[in-house]
Amino acid sequence: MNPAATLPAVLAIAWLLPLAAFAVVWIGYSLPQLAGRRPGATAQRFAGWLATSAIGSSFALSMFALVVWLAYHPLGGDEHGGHGAPPSYSGDYYLLAQFGELRLSIGYYIDALTVAMFAMVTLISTCVHVYSMGYMDEELHEVADHEVATSDGNYLHRPGRYHRFYQYLSLFSFSMLGIVLAGNLAMVFVFWELVGICSYFLIGFYYERPSASTAANKAFIVNRIGDFGMLIGLMALWTSLGTLQFGDTQLTARTSAGHVKMVVPIEQGIFSKLRSEDQHYHLDASAMVRSAETDESAHPGYWLLFVAGLGIFSGCVGKSAQFPLHTWLPDAMAGPTPVSALVHSATMVAAGVYLVGRCYPIFVPEALLVVAVVGAVTLALGASIAITAFDIKHVLAYSTISQLGYMMLALGLGGWVAGLFHLVTHAFFKSLLFLCSGSVIHAVHSNDLRHMGGLRHKMPWTAYTMLAGCLAIIGAGVPIWGIGFSGYFSKDAVIEQAWSFAGANPSPTYQLLLYVPIAGAFATACYMFRLWYMTFVGEPGHPHRFENAHESPPSMVGPLVVLAVFAIGVGWHTPFMSDLSVTSILEQARPAGTQATTSGTLLTELTLPDEHLSHEPEIADPASQSAFFAALLGVLLATMIYVWRWLHADEIRQSFAPIYKLLSNAWWFNELYQWTFVRPTLALSRLFASIDRWVIDPLVNGLARLFAYAAKLLDRVVDRGVVDSSFDALAHGTWDVGLALRRLQTGRLRQYMVFLVVGTLGLFAIASLCWKYALAG
């Protein structure tokens, strides 16, 4: 078996299967509606099975690809000495367009990260598909939407949309896998937008609710703001390097009839153009300028590369809901909960982090510093708001924002593996947490934490799998023994890197990048256990809802258990195969030249330490312990308030009223944006529209009137009868347009127009005749 041929084929099938499911459901379930038939419950359920088996097969194929990968690329082997290019396969599926040397194609770039992400995405997606069979059950029949009232005062009754849900979910899986598989940045952009539109559909699934459709619009438009930046990054790279391909691609000869193109056997990708082997994989910014002489700045191309990095990062800011574009994610919780688990926590929003990881070789240290700072701000912002939220999904949404901030921070500080490792572990525990919250919502029909309480007796499976998720997200573990939940390993890796960075950069401002994640660990523990206690411990907040609560069906509990197992264990080294772990797989994909300690060129003080240094005991031990104690304190605080009730939440709220107000209003970002961006844009749009109406049109109308007067003059001079009658005869004789003409008798303007045409043509004829004879004579 040749992995260079097998892997692209296998992953392509895994990628396209959900698309096939989407197409079948879309077309197959729409055409009968033409005849006025809506699909029945059985048919809809079949759509669910179809989509689930498609993504299930994708998962199987992804696992197969993972096995193949591991078989051909033994882990832990220092085959590229930690400094060479990681093993990867890149190539094209098909060519989109070629202009001279410029090529755009649909292709693949497969390395250990791709394979790992495929396995992770398809696994979680499969779990969510299965879970949704239970959760979306009510959509099989007519649904009464209690959030929408019709004009006659009743709740809205509408047909179920079970199959639509699976249709969108399939399209989403396809798009998400497309991002992961993409062989070039243009293709990333394509699927980047496609996951955006899937997210739009899924957030707006309950499109009768104004809140849902508004949230869907907001999500897409805010993402487009990020994409605008991403386009700038793409343009800068494309124009400077002439390619958007990640890896080097073997080209096949393409000759078109007429002119034979010069065939380039290998197209260099951006990675090898920017970090060539000759330069020992050091970032070479001068590759960004076509000839270094024209750029007389001290660092040719460096600014351009900085801009390119920032541009791509701004796309990631939008997608990963980082500050300042984070406001769409909490609103996105208007979608069904399984969607929140899959799209808005585990996979799509993590795509931003993935892309920073994928494009890591492009980022100059200064750009990475921006990534880190944005990550740190987001981390703090998200955690602070999560503490005060009462909607269970909002708590988790802000928690997601905060955790994504952790990943960005890690990547920005040089912790490539740490950031992506946290991506993987977070995907499992956060999807678990969301699915658990969905299970709770399914049981009590409310999102409000104050309506819950004591539910662990009613729904133990949900309660304890969710506890596992909570322990994973706060990074519970025993530092001395070195065991713990998955989050323990990944969060420690992040904080270790921050510690290492703080050690390498003594400047006090940089120390903040260490304090923020540690404080974040405290806040995370605090709000997660607040959530768990308020849901499952204490007195029922709403006795009626409590009475009717019940454990969810097996189709929902099953995925919870699977995800809980992964949330606990995904950070571990596999027993008996000590080399096999997520970190060692990721380590294998580390981009060439990004491991070594690097310093900034513009900010010469800035040093990004080698990630391996952070595992040294003198850094790892204190970092790990401080994270542990921060989390412990957070849990204790939550326990004191919500279990032991030594402190009262209401009193704390009152004594910190201004801060509480700030946090519970999410720092007033929505209002701020409304006043600074949305309203001015609308005002501007009205201004432009009125320029048309009040400036250009009057000008044109005035001109027209002028013409009319001129024509009237002409009319008096020229014998009206002759021309009129001849024209009328023409009109009558040829078409019965004359009929139409007579009905149009509102003035003679039309005829003057005809005069003008005929006149100019005649003028032309006379002029040319004169000219000709003048010349000839």
Added chain:
Amino acid sequence: MNLDSSIVYLSLLIFLPAVSAVAIALFAPKDSDDPVKQATLAVTVVTFLLSVGMLLGWPGIEFSAGEAAMQHLCSVEWIPSFNIHYLLGIDGISMPLVVLTTFITMLAMGASWNIQKHVKAYCVLFLLLETGMIGVFLALDFFLFYVLWEVMLLPMYFLIGVWGGPRREYAAIKFFLYTLFGSVLMLVALLILYFSSDVRALDAKTLANVGIADDRVEAITSADTPQHTFNILALQQLGQTTEQFKGDLAGKTYEWWAFVLLFIGFIIKVPSVPLHTWLPDAHVEAPTPISMILAGILLKMGGYGIIRICYPICPEAGYDLAFVVCTLGVVSMVYGAFAALAQTDFKRLVAYSSVSHMGYVVLGFGVWSTLNVDYWKLGMNGAMYQMIAHGISSAGMFFMVGVLYDRVHHRDLNQFGGVFSRMPVYSGLAVGIFFAGLGLPGLCGFIGEFFVVLSAWNYSMVLAIISAAVVILTAAYILWTLQRVYLGASYNGPHEEALTPITSREFRIAAPLLALAVFFGVYPRAILDYMEPSVSRTADDLAPLAASFGIDGASPTEKVADMPRGDRKLAISNTPSPALRP
């Protein structure tokens, strides 16, 4: 009649609708509305098949993909005393536009079934319009081009003015005035070029290549007096290889004036801000099928004129004014998008979105690059692709608006809502087509926009950034529209009971548009394989010229090509351009 012959086939393609129109006018009995409609539809279908037949390879007249040169060039003397020829030909630039024309016309005829007033006259004018449109794309004699351009104008005027909405007369006259103004400018430019041209400067081989018959070649080369020409291909050669259009007129070259006049004429059609205000009115008042044709095809003639006539005949002026062209493109994109955001009339909104989308076309054509011509090729091809894509998506959008209007007889965006629940299949199609307009990847609108935006950075970073920002506005106005019309629970306007599901006739019009939008979005080479060689050759021909303009010192862009990129843009932006200020 032998269909293998190019001239017969191309003439048939052009004049079949006109001949049928005459036949209908003469022979169709009164009160036979339905048969007349069916006959008209049949004619449009046959015309479409004829145009597609070239792609599929009708023996003798197949259109070969990958060929850059003009194919099936055929010429007949028409008015010999002025060297006017009936000269036709087709290449990768015109082929996709011809197929688009016949395709959209066919669908538009299908959409005309609701027309009840003066059906016979409507069909006659409709077919004449088709002749004019196909003819414009196939004509290679400037005079013929001009005549067909005018032929197209009159039916359009009547179709809007008679079958339009309440303010149809105002809209029709506005349309007519604007386009007539453009035509007059074009005519002046035509005369300037004609009288300053002299084909004796071309060698025999070139003359043969531009479609001049062998017996004429000898007469030309041995003539004593200047041999003027209307042959567009010959004019291109003269503009690119000789100094004939460099004569001085009021401080500028003939070429410069011709370019400016032609360009204004063409951007009225595109339309580009500030010459766009005829478009919203014309669209709002025109009946649905006419809106489809107007947006789907007529606007493309402006772009076609720029790439076929403006640039190749007047390359130096085009290079001088590239910054003006690009700026106009970007201004249209931004202006159209903002204006669309403010509209409350559904059709007006779609009309302004056309202004915005066609701005990409102008920008794509304008991004001259001399150092690396590949980026200009990218821009030009992107612009051409955008024309085709916009032809599909905007025709679809107007049709979708028309479907709603037919039912509820209003277009106020604030009085819709809940359409998705009432007309699910229609709404699914509509959302798909609107997303094609939004430029969503996987649909046709994306490819053109993406190519153009990618190519723009090489020309000017500022314009590139502004053009990239338009994606935000586009998303905003399209999504907001979708929300107001399709989403939500309740319908807020009159005639709720009329919101019946889409009929199969409507479905058969909308579904092919969406299917093509998806296909062209996923596999752009379906068009590019035919189009790219010709478009790229235009860039290949013109770009080296730009480098030479500085050398003989005649050009204000002296030595610009040798400057580094940043300075070059500065230099171009500093060239005076008073004539383009309206």
